Amino acid sequence: MSSTDLAPDLSATQKNKWNFWALTLILLSALFHLGYLWIRCPIEISTDEAHYWDWSRHLDWSYYSKGPLVAWLIWLNCELFGPLSENLTGSLMAGLRTSAVFFGAGILLALHHLARVTFASPKTAFILVAIALSLPPVHVVSLLLTIDSPYCCIWACALVTARKAIVTPSGSDLPWWLLTGALVGIGILAKYTMVLFAASLFLALLSHPEWRAKLTRPAPWVGVTIAILFCSPILFWNMANGWVTFRHVGNLAGVAKETPGIHWLGPVRYLGGQAALLLFFWFGIWVSALFSGKNRNPQNPSRYFLWIMSWPVFAVFLAFSPKTGGGEINWPITAYLSALPLVASIVERWWNFRGRPEFRVLRSATLITVALGVCLTLFMLYSSSSYPVLSLLAGKPGASNPTPLRRFDPTCRLKGWKSLATKMDSLFQAEENSHPGETILCGNRWSTTGILGFYCQNHPQAFCLGPVLGDRHSQYDFWENPFDNPDKFKGKTFLVVDGVENALAPAFGSIEPPIEHIHLENGEPIARWTILICRNFKGFPKEKVTSRGW
Secondary structure (H helix, E strand, C coil): CCCCCCCCCCCCHHHHHHHHHHHHHHHHHHHHHHHHHHHCCCCCCCCCHHHHHHCCCCCCCCCCCCCCCHHHHHHHHHHHHHHHHHHHCCCHHHHHHHHHHHHHHHHHHHHHHHHHHHHHHHHHHHHHHHHHHCHHHHHHHCCCCCCHHHHHHHHHHHHHHHHHHHHHCCCCHHHHHHHHHHHHHHHHHHHHHHHHHHHHHHHHHHHHHCCHHHCCCCHHHHHHHHHHHHHHHHHHHHCCCCCCCHHHHHHHCCCCCCCCCCCCCHHHHHHHHHHHHCCCCHHHHHHHHHHHHHHCCCCCCCHHHHHCCHHHHHHHHHHHHHHHCCCCCCHHHHHCCCCHHHHHHHHHHHHCCCCHHHHHHHHHCCCCCCCCHHHHHHHHHCCHHHHHHHHHHHCCCCCCCCCCCHHHHHHHHHHHHHHHHHHHHHHHHHHCCCCHCEEEEECCCHHHHHHHHHHHCCCCCCCCCCCCCCCCCHHHCCCCCCCCHHHHCCCEEHHHHHHHHHHHHHHHHHHCCCCCEEEEECEEEEEEEEEEEEECCCCCCCCHCCCCCC
């Protein structure tokens, strides 16, 4: 697979220089991320991470909404780095997230290799790394251990092995198909949308006249078999649990019968969200790369592979956007991985032709966008330093909007949890002093529940009251809970975060007035919760509980 428009020849010294600086950037970014996590990290655990951490305390072959890989990884991280993390930082968070740093570096290394071999240009590969490190989402997957971190890394590595499987002559390509199949299977254990990689690769083989013959040979199909074997734990777990994961995914995709209506603005929200994610400028360059005849031409197989491994992922989520309302902004993130080398090659071309005025404008726009991306990343990582300015824009807190900064700072969702846990610990201890063993912690949603277990003293098992408060089903419904085992909880006192008193009242003898807890940072309120002390649990009326027929 060779490119028909390679970059100008570079000397060995120049190639080594560009490779050196690219690898240096990757190393420095990894060291920065490690230092950020381990040295007075200003952000706390995310609700997704805390939820998956709770899964890691109940290791299983799969879980309600996701495959098991993220839980297994968190368990391993906590075993390897947990004690050190608690001793040095006071919580498990830094240890839990450590592998995310290596996944982030793995993404950059895989894409750097892909750009270098596709365009025979270390300079293009360096530009790719520089662009990637200016994008806030790259730093997010390098710092937070959610499913996207291993998923994106596995996808990027699979791009490298799949390309190698395609270019290797038939008869010698079996090891690369086996490795690709294994990566796809492991990727599905992280996130189910990894199946779109297999679908895009099949489309690539089917649509390219020279690659089509590979579908008649056993090697790719052996890879498919390996992928199925690797993700079989998900299938076996669902067979034993009523295929609940498939119903959950159907609800998210908007195809389940419970999902109502059409969201006509869904495509607009989807496209707008994706453009914002890529700072608009890079989104426009990506769109231009998709429509470039040079990239869509099968006669240029290097570019064609990158092109066809990008747009199908984006198109699938766009097609579902009328049912999903636009979906989550991170859903099509892997669509951009194979496209980054194409984008980098476009930027390199602007720098190679310095005499043309239109390229001068584009180079200036590139530098401005890179600077904007770096500034947004720094704001995201150290947002509290900007609160004096943001508070002027947000206005003063009021009864209708007690935490105005949350409109401007999305990282507020990663702050205040320790403060809440400290308050819950004090209430818990006061109750336990009067009635030992009779108090439990509860969250109003699956997200809050994991946080309580993570940050509260001695990591208690908290319980989710979502089924009676209108939240969706979650993994907590599969474990011991006050809905399926009410007798074990009768007479106990529930400390409930953000509970709804009217909904909970029929299940308890009495409920005390709500206790408000506000977390301040730099004197600004950025998070607020109410806590209910619900005494003498009697059991939830069945008609008040969300249907548990899955």
